[in-house]
Amino acid sequence: MTAARAEIVVDLAAIRHNVTTLRQITGTPVMVVVKADGYGHGMVPVARAARQAGAEWLGVATLDEALALRAAGADGRVLCWLTVPGEQYAAAIEADLDVTAYSVAELDEIAAASTATGSAARVQLKVDTGLSRGGAAEHDWPDFLARARAGEEAGHWRITGLWSHFACSDEPEHPANDRQEAAFHRALAAADTAGLRPEVRHLANSAAALLRPSSRLDLVRCGIASYGLDPAPGHTPDLGLVPAMTARARLAMVKPLVAGDSVSYGHSWTAEQPTTVGLVPAGYGEGVPRHASNTASVAVDGLQRPIRGLVCMDQFVVDLGGDRPEAGAEVVLFGPGRDGEPTAQDWAEACGTISYEIVTRIGGRMSRSHVDSETTSDEEAR
Structure with missing residues (x-):
């Protein structure tokens, strides 16, 4: 199956793990909050996974x-x-x-x-x-x-x-x-x-x-924690919660810049030295925050790459630092963070908001699929 231009992948095993963990930690019946389409994760699949994990x-x-x-x-x-x-x-x-x-x-x-x-x-x-x-x-x-x-x-x-x-x-x-x-x-x-x-x-x-x-x-009402995100950054100990959402895309093209070249509307960023940039085909039409302009990073080839210039409606540009990955290479906007990619919390901090807003607003023209890492690999689900 051809990889999507831009997509959201939700791991239902992570949802089950998080709900199980919350029930164990609190020792209390749990209400899993699945409003706003499951905080952007898909209300019905998340609800099923939550029930499987014992959510009352x-x-x-x-x-x-x-x-x-x-x-x-x-x-x-x-x-x-x-x-x-x-x-x-x-x-x-x-x-x-x-x-x-x-x-x-x-x-x-x-x-x-x-x-x-x-x-x-x-x-x-x-x-x-x-x-x-x-x-x-x-x-x-x-x-x-x-x-x-x-x-x-x-x-x-x-x-x-x-x-x-x-x-x-x-x-x-x-x-x-x-x-x-x-x-x-x-x-x-x-x-x-x-x-x-x-x-x-x-x-x-x-x-x-x-x-x-x-x-x-x-009864405790668990929304954001059920999705593996920290409800109180800086205060919550590591409880082993696993972020369930990965947002990713494929590079549309790669091109060189020379010193003095400026990027995107308003030329808010100018290259101080020669570099290469990649075009990511997702923008604020997909819920990528415009506040991520010149602040957030994505992962390309396992390295975090900064966004350069303003995020546009359909696309944004990342600085590849002279590297030349192929067009079609995977770009991870945010994910669990286990492979060095940014997390939704990283994006929230870069944009001056909370992780709730990052995961709930992402989508638009991005496709969304659900995998179960306990039974199906991500590659098999593509």
Whole structure:
């Protein structure tokens, strides 16, 4: 099979390894978060691999994502948490999904869907403990929790969980972490007073699951760590997680430059001495960050090569330092790092962002394939 012009390869064995490792480290049931198409890795294949590794829950942002998982045959518990007025809660009830409510108004909509379908919903309650994003604010908890209990007594739903989300768990010493955990325990106490007995209480995301054992409770939600990426760079010990994604392309051409030649739009880089450059056929149309211009590196022939000039929509240029690999040679933008190639974290640092954004945005016209390094070699999968 001819190698792709530009492609993403995801190793499902790495996903299984990471989920298994997270379950062992935390000693807690794990929700693997597969929203945003599995952080760019492919929602359905990642979900299957996560289940194979023992993940008790899957998590997504939107109801559409949750329904797509069901349509693809994903069984077991699935939680979604980002809705707007007028969502199709009836479809969620019929698909046996767990939905999240932030407000009395959302609970009222879910109650109407329950009445229409004649079935009880699975509902989790999200409280805002200091992220100031989604979730019921503390001053709304009494009415919110009372409505949740009334709906449970009326048979509209079963409250299956109560949860919140950290703002600063990737900074373990940040004082907000203690404040949020204390607030969450206030919410749990208030729910208990209201007569609610949620099945799972969960607060910890990847960073907190690894660095803040007190926050693990009944369930931990692991997103980025499930994909083998560090949720708290500089703070997390080496746990043996394996990055699952490799982004690579083939050189379109190689050409010499003389001293004084400038590269790409705006001539933001000029050769100070003779060199050779290679053209990589992927650009910001494929999700290669324009911020990688003159900052990030790729691997060609096992050596890291710096990007020169501005990243364009379809292509970018790398400095080959006088070497002349053949057109068609493999270029690894980022990967696990085991062979000296840059990692998604390296790209994140070069671009002033986080690895989440690097892996979630890469794609565009790149093909994506899934391999299983435990059963199939990468070469066999090409």
